[in-house]
Amino acid sequence: xxxxxxxxxxxxxxxxxxxxxxxxxxxxxxxxxxxxxxxxxxxxxxxxxxxxxxxxxxxxxxxxxxxxxxxxxxxxxxxxxxxxxxxxxxxxxxxxxxxxxxxxxxxxxxxxxxxxxxxxxxxxxxxxxxxxxxxxxxxxxxxxxxxxxxxxxxxxx
Amino acid sequence: xxxxxxxxxxxxxxxxxxxxxxxxxxxxxxxxxxxxxxxxxxxxxxxxxxxxxxxxxxxxxxxxxxxxxxxxxxxxxxxxxxxxxxxxxxxxxxxxxxxxxxxxxxxxxxxxxxxxxxxxxxxxxxxxxxxxxxxxxxxxxxxxxxxxxxxxxxxxxxxxxxxxxxxxxxxxxxxxxxxxxxxxxxxxxxxxxxxxxxxxxxxxxxxxxxxxxxxxxxxxxxxxxxxxxxxxxxxxxxxxxxxxxxxxxxxxxxxxxxxxxxxxxxxxxxxxxxxxxxxxxxxxxxxxxxxxxxxxxxxxxxxxxxxxxxxxxxxxxxxxxxxxxxxxxxxxxxxxxxxxxxxxxxxxxxxxxxxxxxxxxxxxxxxxxxxxxxxxxxxxxxxxxxxxxxxxxxxxxxxxxxxxxxxxxxxxxxxxxxxxxxxxxxxxxxxxxxxxxxxxxxxxxxxxxxxxxxxxxxxxxxxxxxxxxxxxxxxxxxxxxxxxxxxxxxxxxxxxxxxxxxxxxxxxxxxxxxxxxxxxxxxxxxxxxxxxxxxxxxxxxxxxxxxxxxxxxxxxxxxxxxxxxxxxxxxxxxxxxxxxxxxxxxxxxxxxxxxxxxxxxxxxxxxxxxxxxxxxxxxxxxxxxxxxxxxxxxxxxxxxxxxxxxxxxxxxxxxxxxx
Numbered sequence: 119x120x121x122x123x124x125x126x127x128x129x130x131x132x133x134x135x136x137x138x139x140x141x142x143x144x145x146x147x148x149x150x151x152x153x154x155x156x157x158x159x160x161x162x163x164x165x166x167x168x169x170x171x172x173x174x175x176x177x178x179x180x181x182x183x184x185x186x187x188x189x190x191x192x193x194x195x196x197x198x199x200x201x202x203x204x205x206x207x208x209x210x211x212x213x214x215x216x217x218x219x220x221x222x223x224x225x226x227x228x229x230x231x232x233x234x235x236x237x238x239x240x241x242x243x244x245x246x247x248x249x250x251x252x253x254x255x256x257x258x259x260x261x262x263x264x265x266x267x268x269x270x271x272x273x274x275x
Numbered sequence: 276x277x278x279x280x281x282x283x284x285x286x287x288x289x290x291x292x293x294x295x296x297x298x299x300x301x302x303x304x305x306x307x308x309x310x311x312x313x314x315x316x317x318x319x320x321x322x323x324x325x326x327x328x329x330x331x332x333x334x335x336x337x338x339x340x341x342x343x344x345x346x347x348x349x350x351x352x353x354x355x356x357x358x359x360x361x362x363x364x365x366x367x368x369x370x371x372x373x374x375x376x377x378x379x380x381x382x383x384x385x386x387x388x389x390x391x392x393x394x395x396x397x398x399x400x401x402x403x404x405x406x407x408x409x410x411x412x413x414x415x416x417x418x419x420x421x422x423x424x425x426x427x428x429x430x431x432x433x434x435x436x437x438x439x440x441x442x443x444x445x446x447x448x449x450x451x452x453x454x455x456x457x458x459x460x461x462x463x464x465x466x467x468x469x470x471x472x473x474x475x476x477x478x479x480x481x482x483x484x485x486x487x488x489x490x491x492x493x494x495x496x497x498x499x500x501x502x503x504x505x506x507x508x509x510x511x512x513x514x515x516x517x518x519x520x521x522x523x524x525x526x527x528x529x530x531x532x533x534x535x536x537x538x539x540x541x542x543x544x545x546x547x548x549x550x551x552x553x554x555x556x557x558x559x560x561x562x563x564x565x566x567x568x569x570x571x572x573x574x575x576x577x578x579x580x581x582x583x584x585x586x587x588x589x590x591x592x593x594x595x596x597x598x599x600x601x602x603x604x605x606x607x608x609x610x611x612x613x614x615x616x617x618x619x620x621x622x623x624x625x626x627x628x629x630x631x632x633x634x635x636x637x638x639x640x641x642x643x644x645x646x647x648x649x650x651x652x653x654x655x656x657x658x659x660x661x662x663x664x665x666x667x668x669x670x671x672x673x674x675x676x677x678x679x680x681x682x683x684x685x686x687x688x689x690x691x692x693x694x695x696x697x698x699x700x701x702x703x704x705x706x707x708x709x710x711x712x713x714x715x716x717x718x719x720x721x722x723x724x725x726x727x728x729x730x731x732x733x734x735x736x737x738x739x740x741x742x743x744x745x746x747x748x749x750x751x752x753x754x755x756x757x758x759x760x761x762x763x764x765x766x767x768x769x770x771x772x773x774x775x776x777x778x779x780x781x782x783x784x785x786x787x788x789x790x791x792x793x794x795x796x797x798x799x800x801x802x803x804x805x806x807x808x809x810x811x812x813x814x815x816x817x818x819x820x821x822x823x824x825x826x827x828x829x830x831x832x833x834x835x836x837x838x839x840x841x842x843x844x845x846x847x848x849x850x851x852x853x854x855x856x857x858x859x860x861x862x863x864x865x866x867x868x869x870x871x872x873x874x875x876x877x878x879x880x881x882x883x884x885x886x887x888x889x890x891x892x893x894x895x896x897x898x899x900x901x902x903x904x905x906x907x908x909x910x911x912x913x914x915x916x917x918x919x920x921x922x923x924x925x926x927x928x929x930x931x932x933x934x
Contacts, residue, residue, distance in 0.1 A: 126617070130625070134628060139632075142637075142669070145672060149664070149665045154659045156657050189877070191796055192795065211882075212873030213873070216853075216854070
């Protein structure tokens with residue numbers, strides 16, 4: 119028996135939507151697995167809350183005097199702090215323009231056995247009077263931040 | 276004084292917008308011709324008042340009136356005049372005023388160029404646009420007044436425009452982007468007017484199409500400029516980062532792409548009517564979401580809501596009214612306008628439906644990836660970031676899925692087509708595409724690369740099937756010239772845009788696969804040898820600019836038989852003390868050489884970034900072709916002819932037209 123044309127059309131529509139959205143959701147979940155990474159402040163890393171080998175982001179203020187460049191390549195190590203604990207970051211490459219001692223940064227990478235963050239990316243995504251929101255938050259939670267004037271970010275006014 | 280005048284003019288704009296939002300709409304229900312006739316006049320008055328307001332703000336910027344807060348925050352007396360003007364949209368308040376001005380421009384354009392619309396319909400369109408203007412003017416006046424003053428303590432000097440934004444690309448990027456974003460408000464207004472009147476027919480789609488195409492063209496150029504700017508100004512040499520700010524502009528583009536195709540079906544065949552309306556609402560909502568995400572500070576942190584609660588709350592309420600209101604209207608009216616036209620499994624309708632589903636899926640996955648970190652943060656479940664791997668893993672397969680259908684689209688027929696015909700038409704283009712695509716990596720690089728081959732096959736498939744279609748159509752003409760002239764600007768626009776898409780696909784694939792990227796330490800006199808390219812750092816020295824001092828390095832490049840010099844800079848801007856990388860780029864159509872200075876190291880050495888990027892310009896060139904194609908469709912005669920009936924025009928491109 120021939121189907122009613124309108125019903126057939128509606129069925130087609132539903133079929134398409136179901137097939138494509140399932141494909142899209144499948145891809146989405148597959149892609150999301152392992153491509154999201156969580157931010158940890160140095161205090162939590164020092165407390166051992168981060169599984170080894172997991173891809174994470176970490177950040178804090180660059181400790182003044184801690185930046186050490188390699189002599190014949192672009193390797194660099196520095197320490198970041200949230201004023202409770204420090205984390206050593208190792209990176210090879212060009213640091214962003216806004217990277218400086220005493221400024222807030224975020225690094226993405228994997229923690230090795232020595233507890234050093236082997237960073238694949240270092241971000242300093244802020245302007246002169248603004249710091250990465252994660253870092254601002256981490257500082258706000260630590261004792262130091264309560265006595266100093268680290269803001270929640272640049273106020274628009 | 277001038278600033279207060281500008282403020283007053285902005286208040287006047289609000290009054291006019293209220294009148295525009297209410298009077299013509301009311302007139303359309305009371306059948307009062309005099310009330311409806313006020314629409315165009317009010318639309319032009321809106322443009323005049325917002326224009327005066329914008330000119331006043333421009334004056335404050337150009338004359339360095341640092342008593343105005345946003346001038347002091349975003350400009351500086353050392354800034355060149357061009358950048359002083361661009362500094363207007365360097366901050367939140369000024370860019371919002373630009374948004375409003377552009378909305379007024381579109382509204383006035385609709386008033387001036389829509390004389391052929393029935394008075395009732397025109398009145399409703401203008402009122403909806405007036406309503407959108409009310410929302411934005413209130414937002415500006417209540418939470419983000421661009422004319423606020425620093426009194427009595429007037430700063431002597433401004434804080435300077437963010438050096439990243441001191442660039443020609445950034446002077447034109449926001450206006451282009453806004454022309455696109457705001458342009459979708461016209462499609463939205465047409466959709467809402469049609470819902471209000473209950474007349475969702477092909478006529479509505481035909482009126483809406485040129486406006487939507489134009490908005491899409493501007494948005495394409497805006498996104499392309501943003502990508503190009505990120506490439507040469509950020510100093511990383513990347514052209515797309517899947518950054519939330521980029522995604523904010525990309526989502527309306529994806530939804531808009533679905534919309535312009537869906538409008539084509541609605542205009543030609545009268546189906547998908549409710550769907551098209553929904554897409555118009557969705558696209559404009561994403562434009563609003565994008566503007567707000569970028570400009571409210573929500574993206575840098577959800578807590579930006581907390582720092583300025585009024586702004587955040589206003590945003591949510593406004594979005595709620597627009598989305599909720601239009602969806603309610605849709606729910607009430609859409610069943611009344613359902614279509615009763617059928618089509619077969621193999622038809623152009625179905626191919627365009629596939630286009631719509633894929634683009635919508637792409638939009639939703641990008642939306643999900645963009646909002647996921649915000650959602651998790653708001654729920655206090657942790658600070659996540661969703662990176663490029665997610666977006667690439669989802670987006671690339673979706674686009675690859677799209678292209679096989681995209682090749683069939685232009686040759687397909689409306690209503691019913693046959694697989695046998697498709698096979699007969701497309702067998703040769705398909706086989707040729709496979710041969711060319713598989714051979715290309717061998718010819719170009721001497722070895723096979725699956726990604727490159729796939730992209731070449733897909734792009735070749737698009738271009739060759741379009742050529743096949745063009746040849747078939749030209750055979751219908753008596754002579755070649757006659758044949759060429761018989762085809763409509765709409766058809767040429769489609770061909771151009773699809774070729775542009777193929778071009779961008781090639782650019783993305785080739786540049787991702789064949790780029791050489793190297794970060795190294797170099798001292799003056801040292802030479803770096805990469806496959807096919809030699810880079811020598813000759814010397815490094817200081818230079819002075821108008822508002823910055825810079826380290827400059829002279830590089831001597833040898834690439835194949837060519838040799839040339841490049842001079843990248845590291846700038847320190849005087850006013851803000853900000854350090855900026857100014858990359859040097861030597862570009863040709865088929866390759867870029869990109870050299871940027873990292874940071875100074877010991878003994879006069881520099882961290883140096885050297886890229887060789889084949890075909891990277893194809894990405895932007897393709898985007899320009901897409902925008903040009905969309906613009907070309909506006910020349911089509913059928914959009915300019917004053918017709919009020921819902922006849923389906925017979926054009927060559929549509930094949931046999933039924934119903």
